[in-house]
Each structure stands twice: as C-alpha cells, then as structure tokens.
Amino acid sequence: MMEYTMISDYLDKDKYRHSYNKLAISTFSLDFEKWYKKELFYNRYICYSYIKEDEVIANVSINKMNLVVEGENKKAIQLGTVMTHPEYRNNGLSSSLIKHIIEKYENDQDIIYLFANDSVLDFYPKFGFEKVIESAYELDTSQLQRQEISIRKLNIENKADYKLVLRLATNRRPISQNLGVHKDIWPLLAYCFFEYNEDLDYLEDEDIIVISKRKEGILHIYDVLSLKPFELDKVLEKISMSTDRKLEFHFIPELRKYKANTSLMEKADDTLFIRSKNTLLKEVLFPLTSHT
Numbered sequence: 001m002m003e004y005t006m007i008s009d010y011l012d013k014d015k016y017r018h019s020y021n022k023l024a025i026s027t028f029s030l031d032f033e034k035w036y037k038k039e040l041f042y043n044r045y046i047c048y049s050y051i052k053e054d055e056v057i058a059n060v061s062i063n064k065m066n067l068v069v070e071g072e073n074k075k076a077i078q079l080g081t082v083m084t085h086p087e088y089r090n091n092g093l094s095s096s097l098i099k100h101i102i103e104k105y106e107n108d109q110d111i112i113y114l115f116a117n118d119s120v121l122d123f124y125p126k127f128g129f130e131k132v133i134e135s136a137y138e139l140d141t142s143q144l145q146r147q148e149i150s151i152r153k154l155n156i157e158n159k160a161d162y163k164l165v166l167r168l169a170t171n172r173r174p175i176s177q178n179l180g181v182h183k184d185i186w187p188l189l190a191y192c193f194f195e196y197n198e199d200l201d202y203l204e205d206e207d208i209i210v211i212s213k214r215k216e217g218i219l220h221i222y223d224v225l226s227l228k229p230f231e232l233d234k235v236l237e238k239i240s241m242s243t244d245r246k247l248e249f250h251f252i253p254e255l256r257k258y259k260a261n262t263s264l265m266e267k268a269d270d271t272l273f274i275r276s277k278n279t280l281l282k283e284v285l286f287p288l289t290s291h292t
Contacts (some may be wrong), residue, residue, distance in 0.1 A: 004050040004057070004093070006100070011036060011047065019056040020047055025097070027083040029061045038193060040186045047081070047292070048097050050088075058084040058093035062101060063187065063292040067111065068180040074279055077105055079114035080292045098127050102275070110279045115291060117269040129273035136265035137249040139236070141163045142217075144259055147237045154200040154209065156193055165192050165200065168209050168225040175223055176252040178283050181290045191289045196222060203238060206230065210239050211289065217245040233257035250288035 010016040017036065024030045035041065049059040065076040079101065084093050106112065116124055121131070152163040169188050174180030181188075192211070194202060199222075201210045209225040225236060233255055236247060253260050272284070 001224065004052055006050055006097070008048045009046050010049075011041060012044070012091070015054060016049070016051070016056060019051070019054070020049060020059060021264045023056050023059065023083055023085060024081060028081070030081070034194070035186075035190050038189075040189050040193070044186055045281065046186060048101055050093050050097065052088070055085075057088045058097060060094060060097040060101060061292070062105070064184070065181060065290065068122045068174045068177055068182060069111075069279055069281060071177045073182075074110040075108065076111040076113065077101075077109050078290075078292055082120075086160070094179070095126075102127060106277075108274075110276060112275040113286075114273050116271050116273055118271070121271060124273045127203075127275070129275045132272045132274050132281070132284055134272055135151045135252070135265055135283060136263050137253050137260040137285070139247040139249070139253075139255075139258060139260045141240055141244045141246055144237055145239050146240055146242070147234075149203065149205070149238045151239065152202045154202050156197050156200070161200075161202075164202065165209065165225075168207070169226060171227055172225045173227065173229065173289050176254055178252045179281065179286065180251070181287055184290070187292045188225075188289045203235070203240060206235070208235065210235060212239065214241075214244065217243065219244040219247050220250060221247055222250045223287060231256060239264070250285075252283055252285050256259060 007016060021031065021033050024032055032269060044064045045061060047059055047061045049056045051057065059081055060079055061081040063078045064080055067074040067076050082094055092167065102112065112180045114124065140213050154165065156165060157163050169192060196211050196213070199211055199213045201212065203210065207227065208230060211222040213220050219240060224232065233254055240247065
C-alpha cells in the first residue's frame with residue numbers, strides 16, 4: 001500500500017470530492033455532487049479512500065446511523081459506495097479500507113451493516129459480516145375501511161413545501177420501534193428531493209407526509225413522516241384508492257387494526273450483511289429511505 005495514501009472526511013475539499021464523484025458516476029452512475037450542493041450530508045457521511053497522484057482510486061463510505069431496535073436506541077454505521085477504479089482492482093484496496101473502518105468503529109457501534117450486490121456475496125463474510133434475509137410485508141386492501149380526504153401533492157420547488165419537508169424530516173418519529181431510524185435525515189432528504197420528489201403526499205389535517213408510489217395495482221409505501229405519534233392503520237385508510245389491490249411496505253409496519261402478510265424476501269443485488277456483537281434483530285427490514 002506504500003504507493004497509495006489513505007484519506008478520509010474530505011468532502012469539503014473540492015479536488016478530492018470531484019475525484020470521488022467521478023469514480024462514483026463511472027461505477028454506480030451516482031452523482032453525489034447534487035447532494036453536496038444541497039448540504040444533505042450533515043457530517044454523517046464520511047468517505048475513506050485511497051488516492052494516487054491526488055485521484056481517488058478506491059473508496060468505502062460510512063453513514064453514521066441512529067437506530068431504534070425493539071424499542072432501544074442503537075448506534076450503527078452503514079457501509080456504502082464500495083468501489084475501486086478498474087485499473088487498481090485485485091490489489092486488496094477495498095479489503096484494507098473495510099478492515100480500517102471496522103477497527104476504528106467496532107468498539108463504539110452496536111451494528112455495522114451494508115447492502116451488497118450479487119457479485120460480492122462471498123466477500124463480506126471474510127470480515128465477520130453475516131448474510132441476513134429481510135422480511136417482506138404486504139396488505140390486501142380488501143380489508144381496508146377507506147376514508148375520503150383531501151391529499152395535497154407536494155412540490156419541492158415550492159419554498160413552502162420545501163420547508164415543510166425539512167420540518168417533518170428533521171424531527172420525524174421513527175417509522176417503526178422494531179427497526180427504525182431517528183436523528184438521521186440526510187438519506188431521507190436525498191430520497192425526498194431526488195428519488196421520490198414527485199411522490200410526496202401531504203395529509204394536512206394530520207400534518208403527515210406519506211412517501212408512496214403506485215405500480216400495477218400495488219401501492220408501495222416507502223415512509224411516513226410525522227412529528228407526533230400516529231396510527232398507521234388510519235393513514236392507510238386515507239391514502240389507499242379503490243384501484244389499489246394491495247399495499248407493499250418498505251419498512252416494518254406497526255399495525256393495530258389490520259394484519260399484514262409476512263414472508264422472507266431475498267432481493268437481487270441488494271443483500272443485507274450485518275456485523276453485530278450485542279444486538280439481536282428479531283424482525284429485519286431496514287427502512288428503504290435509510291439506504292445509502
């Protein structure tokens with residue numbers, strides 16, 4: 001490793017950030033610069049990279065997370081953007097970065113986890129990560145007692161709507177006490193402002209934002225943002241339409257009135273690996289809006 005230099009926490013340095021972004025675009029078609037310009041990282045996202053001649057040639061990023069697991073607060077880091085420039089692969093650079101991160105953080109964190117594509121499923125167990133199959137949750141809409149209410153589609157180009165999203169995202173309640181996220185807003189805002197910016201519905205009377213999308217008769221519910229406790233059952237009754245055959249949850253739903261169908265789900269190119277010493281996850285489905 002003598003010809004390479006490890007650097008970290010450099011996103012405010014244009015030279016290295018632009019080089020990192022160039023590698024991210026070529027590897028994953030991800031442009032982090034637009035996230036940086038909107039100041040979404042909140043000092044929670046840290047890159048660990050090897051550089052050669054001031055160019056980022058390998059990287060593993062971490063996102064510091066605050067989780068709720070079975071009602072208890074847990075500290076976690078999520079690994080992501082694991083990438084190496086094609087000319088420097090098979091030199092152990094990613095392995096070296098992952099080992100460095102584990103040594104640096106494992107004593108302070110309850111959980112270290114990541115989502116991996118199918119080409120590297122044999123790679124992460126070498127570092128003590130265990131493959132975990134997440135659960136899937138669906139609800140047949142025939143049992144819903146629908147309510148007709150006025151729902152407003154938010155437009156983040158509108159200043160008032162932009163501030164509304166910020167207000168609810170910044171202090172939102174965890175979507176689930178079984179496995180939820182709190183005090184960690186940058187991935188959530190990235191999804192709100194980019195991936196699902198046309199899928200934000202505001203329930204004004206409840207002061208709640210629902211992030212959802214309809215696909216072929218299925219209403220995919222990605223998140224519910226609220227400052228106050230809410231009953232998910234009632235929210236479903238208000239956002240569901242007669243054309244929705246079923247609801248698919250992208251988090252662990254906490255339902256009182258209705259019962260979701262549960263199954264184990266293996267997702268292509270999105271396999272969960274967890275390294276943990278002291279935390280047992282009984283039910284596992286990380287909220288989609290927490291993925292980095």
